[in-house]
Amino acid sequence: MKLLTKTTMATILGLVMAVSAQAAPKEPYTQAGFNTRQAEEQQAPIHWVSIAQIKESLKDKPPMNVSFDIDDTVLASSGCFYYGKEKYSPNDYSYLKNQDFWDEINAGCDKYSIPKQVAKELIDMHQERGDQIFFITGRTAGKDDQVTPLLAKTFNVKNMQPVNFMGGHGQEQLKTKYNKAAGILKHNVQLHYGDSDDDILAAKEAGIRGIRVLRATNSTYTPFPQAGGYGEEVIVNSSY
Known part of the structure; x- marks a missing residue:
């Protein structure tokens, strides 16, 4: 040795x-x-997409009907909801079932909501393709709809259609599990954008493509959803 x-x-x-x-x-x-x-190891396998990639995926498709959720998708509107909660039910969320709140909010509060840049870019892209834009929201309709003209002006929407208010008393009349699915089917929408789980699930129920827009990080709409949790596409840099 x-x-x-x-x-x-x-x-x-x-x-x-x-x-x-x-x-x-x-x-x-x-x-x-x-x-x-x-x-x-903790990174989720999220299907991230850019607006350019969405445009590319549609290049061989004819003009179609496309829909958008409103709150936290095209407008950062938490200020209106914070105001309404403090005024109508500071200790709980019952204000969301108060018609006075919806009458007031839909009648002009959104002039203080901040338009999201991602929404402007998406709507511009779709209108360049010749797509028809619809807005489908879980809000309850109010006595005076100032939301429709505001969205038309803010995003320069051509052939603006009235906002589809899917919440409130008409909800029980819907034949779908998710209220926005009824609006999607009514207008033969083929692509829907939204920030909430209900948006993605409504698109799935209607059998169409649903794409997630990230909720603004300072939104009062909590808890935050798990973007990409249903295997849907998620738009990068879409929280603003």
Whole structure:
């Protein structure tokens, strides 16, 4: 058996000490952190798409009917809902079933809502294709619909159709599980955009393509949905 020289033993000892020094924490961690392997393992396999990719996917298709949800999809309207909650039911969400709230909100509050850039770009793209735009919302209709003209002006919508208000007393008359699915089917919509789970599920129920728009990060509409959770496409950079 060949004996190791002092030089060889010293080299091996040095390597062992170096590896041990690298593996051992230098100081105790003071808060939760992450390493790159953990981060990559936690990444969800989301089907991200850009507006350009959506346009490309439609290049061989004739003009179609396309629909959009309103709140957090085309308008950042949380200010109106925050105002309404504070005025009509500060301690719960019963204001959403109060017709006075809907009468007031639909009659002009959206002049303070912020249009989302992603909505402008999507609507422009679809209108360039010759698509007809519809708006289908879970809001309850009010006495004075100022939402329709505001959306027409804000997004320069051609041949603007009245907003489809799918909430409220008419809901029980719907033949679909998800209220927006009724509006989608009524107008023969082939592509629907929305931020909520109900938007994606309504599109699935109607048998059409549903694409997720990210909810604004400062939205009061909580809890936030899991974008991509139903395998749907999710538009990048669409929270604003």
